[in-house]
Amino acid sequence: MAKNVYIEAKGKLDLATRQKMVWFKECNPYVTIIFLFMNPSNKITKRSKTSYGEWATKEGFLWLDFRRNWIDAYKHMIKEI
Numbered sequence: 001m002a003k004n005v006y007i008e009a010k011g012k013l014d015l016a017t018r019q020k021m022v023w024f025k026e027c028n029p030y031v032t033i034i035f036l037f038m039n040p041s042n043k044i045t046k047r048s049k050t051s052y053g054e055w056a057t058k059e060g061f062l063w064l065d066f067r068r069n070w071i072d073a074y075k076h077m078i079k080e081i
Contacts, residue, residue, distance in 0.1 A: 004031045005081065007074070009066075011038040013052050018044070022059055032081055035063040036070060 008021070013035075025033060040053030040063060056063040062077060064070040 005034065005078065006031065007034050007036050007064075009036040009038075010052070013037075013044065013055070015044075018055065018059075021061070025060070033061055034074070034077065035061055036066055037063055038066050040065050 010017075021033065025031070035052070035056050037052050037056075040056070041051050044050050044052060044055055050058075053063055053065075064073050064077070
């Protein structure tokens with residue numbers, strides 16, 4: 001099992017949370033955070049073109065889609081960390 005890996009389950013990802021997660025990642029480079037999104041296609045705001053999944057990828061986070069077989073995807077992802 002991988003050490004220092006945390007799954008952060010999110011249904012809504014507001015600005016304050018996004019900023020906090022980026023800050024936490026910068027302060028803890030040896031911790032891996034994997035987002036588990038209820039719907040990674042949701043936009044970060046109503047007017048934004050950026051989805052949760054796109055934001056996570058841009059910021060260097062790994063992420064999983066709750067609607068798909070995320071447990072198997074997690075097992076595969078963990079092998080590559």
